[in-house]
Amino acid sequence: MASDTGRVLDTLMLPFDEGLLEWPTDGALFLRASHGVALHRRPGLVCEQGFRPDADTLEAAGFAVTGHDPARRYAIVLVLPPRQRDEARALFANAIARTAPGGRVIACVANNAGARSAESDLAAVAGPVSHLGKHKCRVFWTAPLDGPADAALAQAWAELDAPRTIEDGRFVSRPGVFAWARIDAASRLLAAHLPVGLAGDAADLGAGFGYLSAELLERCPGIGTLDVIEAEARALELARLNLERYATRAELRFHWLDATRGLPGRYDVIVSNPPFHAQGRADRPDLGRRFIEVAAESLQPRGRLWLVANRHLPYESALASGFAQVRTVAQEGGFKVIEGVRA
Structure with a gap:
């Protein structure tokens, strides 16, 4: 067929x-x-x-x-x-x-x-x-x-299609980008639970227009470098604009790539709100599982993944096989925030 x-x-x-x-x-x-x-x-x-x-x-x-x-x-x-x-x-x-x-x-x-x-x-x-x-x-x-x-x-x-401001001018966005007119509830929940002690080399996996990257840099002064990784070029262009204010705060690198094929570096911290729909509407939990796998492959020993997902998505086996420690930090509004610590 x-x-x-x-x-x-x-x-x-x-x-x-x-x-x-x-x-x-x-x-x-x-x-x-x-x-x-x-x-x-x-x-x-x-x-x-x-x-x-x-x-x-x-x-x-x-x-x-x-x-x-x-x-x-x-x-x-x-x-x-x-x-x-x-x-x-x-x-x-x-x-x-x-x-x-x-x-x-x-x-x-x-x-x-x-x-x-x-x-x-x-x-x-x-x-x-x-x-x-x-x-x-x-x-x-x-x-x-x-x-x-x-x-x-x-x-x-x-x-x-022109970028326009949202969130009282804090960000610019455009139609068609994920959650383009608002901060989606899952990403907001993850940002609220990021510990201030996260430090070192970081990556935002599936960064969208840059909300989680901005929150990570705002909340965690120990972050020294950040790879902003996004598959949609229109979203990555927005992330560049939204993160300009942090250019003197940390070294920022922007990557237009398919994260499921692997990441460009080794990291102490990875944050992610993985996609679960690709370009259609059907659930694609395999995408989130692959994000978890490449995160585990790319984290330094004792590196930490901070992830948010819909509560019904079956990510537990991928987390268990890739991380020595896994804990659910929060569950709210149908979402779960999970921390995984690399062996």
Whole structure:
């Protein structure tokens, strides 16, 4: 049975497969690209993807993912809109801006992920669209474009992705980043229990826009270096902005990488609120378990992991195998804060 991504990509290519649209000879741009077999039938594809695991997969398959000219315009711009609507609208505005005169934007969304709403949004900013349905997905595409149908709306939507302040100005964030408009309760609970005596070389695993990194530096004066590790480039950019004020307080290093593949250093302290959903909505406890495993591999002897997780997630076996001491520090609001001490 085809994967969800495979079904979306097969449907995305349906207008070309059925001869309704012609694939351009000089290539096409794919925003928020994901890898699948369907891509290999289309030469000259230029991919952009800010989520490091997907970018790594595309690069391993032979697609160039970084270093493209943002001023280049394309006859075809493909889009996989994200679930968050403001982020998706900003992506549509960007797609139209990257389209050459007479070019088209083509997008695809699974039916249960808001396909009709996404189609309506593209039509609102680009004008009439055509669509096809297959594999429980919907592909929809514009008529030949010469800019947006509604220039004011396109400008307003483009600005939806701009960083903006939250938490009374303490942080900047943007739509689509995890818990983008607030500090999520799990991270806040972990921060409240960080002991002031944590010291040495530290890492924030899955740092998001930098909240836990900031709290660690605020609460623990003994932290001398901090590796800020995040797979989503849009979030890491925010973390850089949010942690600028601590640049003289500790040595900060920012890493755009997939933490499940290993960490760049050895640490005395690791803090983490691990993801448990990847890019979809289904629970992925394997991600959290892998975060725990790489933390154990990367901590110095007697190094300490401070972790928060949903209470129902089964992390106990990974903690028991990786750490000599494990204790539950707090349980509140459906979350648990755990400390693990390396042997």
